[in-house]
Amino acid sequence: MPFRLTLAALCVLFAPHAQAADSLDNRIGEALFRRMWVAAPTATQAADGLGPLYNARSCATCHPRGGGGRPPDPAVEGDQGVGYAIKLNDDPVYGRQIQANAILGQVIEGRPRVTYREEVVRFPDGETVRLRHPTPVVEDLGYGPLAEATVMSARVPPRVHGMGLLDRIPAEAIAAEAARQAASGGPVAGRVNHVTVDGKRQVGRFGWKAMHPTLDHQDAEAFSLDIGMSTPAYPEPWGDCTPAQTACRSAPHGDSKQFEGLEIPSTVIGLIDGYLRDLPPDGSLEAPKDKAGTKLFADTGCAACHRPSWRTGEDPAHPALSNRDIFPHSDMLLHDLGPALGDALPMGEARGSDWRTTPLWGLNRLAAKDGQLSLLHDGRARSVTEAILWHGGEAAEAKDRFMTLPAAKRKRLVRYVLGL
Ligand code: HEC
Numbered sequence: 291m292p293f294r295l296t297l298a299a300l301c302v303l304f305a306p307h308a309q310a311a312d313s314l315d316n317r318i319g320e321a322l323f324r325r326m327w328v329a330a331p332t333a334t335q336a337a338d339g340l341g342p343l344y345n346a347r348s349c350a351t352c353h354p355r356g357g358g359g360r361p362p363d364p365a366v367e368g369d370q371g372v373g374y375a376i377k378l379n380d381d382p383v384y385g386r387q388i389q390a391n392a393i394l395g396q397v398i399e400g401r402p403r404v405t406y407r408e409e410v411v412r413f414p415d416g417e418t419v420r421l422r423h424p425t426p427v428v429e430d431l432g433y434g435p436l437a438e439a440t441v442m443s444a445r446v447p448p449r450v451h452g453m454g455l456l457d458r459i460p461a462e463a464i465a466a467e468a469a470r471q472a473a474s475g476g477p478v479a480g481r482v483n484h485v486t487v488d489g490k491r492q493v494g495r496f497g498w499k500a501m502h503p504t505l506d507h508q509d510a511e512a513f514s515l516d517i518g519m520s521t522p523a524y525p526e527p528w529g530d531c532t533p534a535q536t537a538c539r540s541a542p543h544g545d546s547k548q549f550e551g552l553e554i555p556s557t558v559i560g561l562i563d564g565y566l567r568d569l570p571p572d573g574s575l576e577a578p579k580d581k582a583g584t585k586l587f588a589d590t591g592c593a594a595c596h597r598p599s600w601r602t603g604e605d606p607a608h609p610a611l612s613n614r615d616i617f618p619h620s621d622m623l624l625h626d627l628g629p630a631l632g633d634a635l636p637m638g639e640a641r642g643s644d645w646r647t648t649p650l651w652g653l654n655r656l657a658a659k660d661g662q663l664s665l666l667h668d669g670r671a672r673s674v675t676e677a678i679l680w681h682g683g684e685a686a687e688a689k690d691r692f693m694t695l696p697a698a699k700r701k702r703l704v705r706y707v708l709g710l
Pocket residue numbers: 323345346347348349350351352353373374375445446447448449450453495496497498499505508509512513516517562566
């Protein structure tokens with residue numbers, strides 16, 4: 291496999307931080323995750339094909355150290371946030387996402403921003419919290435106005451640690467959890483987002499609306515929408531450029547015979563996928579030790595969706611990751627959290643107000659302090675308390691219970707969540 295060897299040689303140079311214990315493939319995968327792709331044409335063809343329109347040049351730009359992103363800070367002129375993206379419902383000109391960058395000679399689609407309106411929420415005991423109601427905006431639209439029917443939904447990148455363990459929760463177990471919740475007859479009734487990929491109906495599990503059944507499907511979409519590179523799943527070298535964007539469609543591309551006629555061959559997707567599948571969940575491999583906190587979390591109704599634990603399935607290639615208890619604190623299902631969090635952008639079977647329960651593990655490793663976090667799908671919540679107050683719909687009862695807890699218990703619960 292001459293290609294693999296050349297790439298290996300190139301990539302190891304890019305991975306000075308990889309741990310020595312990692313397999314060579316994982317180090318290459320990590321290097322590819324961090325690699326800054328460049329515009330075609332180049333002499334080697336091994337790293338070219340970026341864009342023509344794109345959001346970022348590498349996966350790691352939006353998922354720094356595997357962590358999440360954040361929205362732009364409206365108070366800081368020109369701030370773009372980290373990995374903040376505005377999704378569209380297939381605008382006839384702009385396609386499925388606003389690309390904020392372009393290779394030389396091409397026009398960017400616009401600059402994703404956000405404006406906030408503040409609302410003061412008062413707890414029964416008088417304590418107040420400010421919530422930010424976001425309105426996504428695109429400044430400097432490069433190709434005329436968006437279509438009348440186009441809707442926008444802003445997203446920040448989720449944390450990608452622990453993906454491999456989530457990937458190893460058996461699909462049947464996720465479906466069984468949905469059936470259990472439906473049979474319980476309560477307000478919490480999570481649903482699977484069934485997605486058809488390669489003609490097969492599968493259980494969606496990745497992304498804010500669980501619209502990707504597998505990591506390679508998610509990664510391939512990232513190459514297409516975020517980086518503008520072709521893969522077996524999305525073979526168009528122009529990524530998200532529509533036929534209306536003629537200059538983008540006719541720009542030089544990096545598809546090459548030696549890479550399956552693509553810019554990103556299946557080997558590269560496989561290596562990145564393998565790296566993410568083995569990335570540990572950043573702490574939290576053990577059950578939470580704080581028993582009183584665990585009980586408060588359950589009694590408040592949080593555990594109904596943020597299901598504390600799962601058991602991974604059998605994976606002969608990875609005995610260490612097989613048949614083990616994991617503690618992501620998510621049921622991997624879609625829930626209707628009400629209109630305040632909703633958008634008008636259904637994805638698969640997920641409606642506008644449906645979101646996948648976010649796994650809470652790894653919150654303890656976030657660099658930012660509570661009050662400076664970027665939680666929820668668009669990063670609107672700066673603290674765990676704000677995130678809880680946005681919960682409505684199926685989670686309204688849990689939110690109300692939280693609001694009526696004595697202040698000391700609310701603090702206790704927040705501390706517990708931040709420790710996960
Ligand atoms: C422009 C920023 C950006 C780039 C570049 C990017 N991502 Fe993402 N990523 C996102 C956003 C935003 C989401 C959430 C999308 C959604 O669900 O709406 C996401 C979601 C994900 C998820 C799902 C995580 C979960 O919790 O379900 C994975 C895995 C992922 N990205 C991997 C990658 C890989 C691999 C690459 C490089 C090929 C990449 N990303 C490049 C912004 C980015």
